[in-house]
Amino acid sequence: MANKYRPKAQGYDVGSVVTTKSPYGSHEDMVVDPIDLEELDPDTRFAKLKDNDVICKDDRGYYKTERSRLDNGLADPNRYCDRD
Numbered sequence: 472m473a474n475k476y477r478p479k480a481q482g483y484d485v486g487s488v489v490t491t492k493s494p495y496g497s498h499e500d501m502v503v504d505p506i507d508l509e510e511l512d513p514d515t516r517f518a519k520l521k522d523n524d525v526i527c528k529d530d531r532g533y534y535k536t537e538r539s540r541l542d543n544g545l546a547d548p549n550r551y552c553d554r555d
Contacts, residue, residue: 491529495546497536501527508533 492498502525520526523538529550536549 489530495551496542496544497527497540497547497550499541501529502541503528503533 491501505520505526508526519535524535525538525541526533526535527550528534534549536547540547540549
């Protein structure tokens with residue numbers, strides 16, 4: 472006799488584990504000092520930073536965002552959009 476119920480679907484791996492407070496928002500504890508960054512080229516470290524800009528680090532690497540986007544409860548498009 473054939474089994475009338477289909478087998479239970481197996482789960483799948485959706486990706487890496489998020490180690491920050493949220494997967495899309497930027498937070499104050501993610502801000503790094505651009506002087507201490509050895510990964511970035513010294514000539515381009517401050518070239519595009521304005522007074523309101525900060526550099527943050529998440530699981531995918533470094534990105535630039537505005538200070539007003541930190542801890543505001545909204546998603547930060549500078550974080551979740553494709554990076555150059």
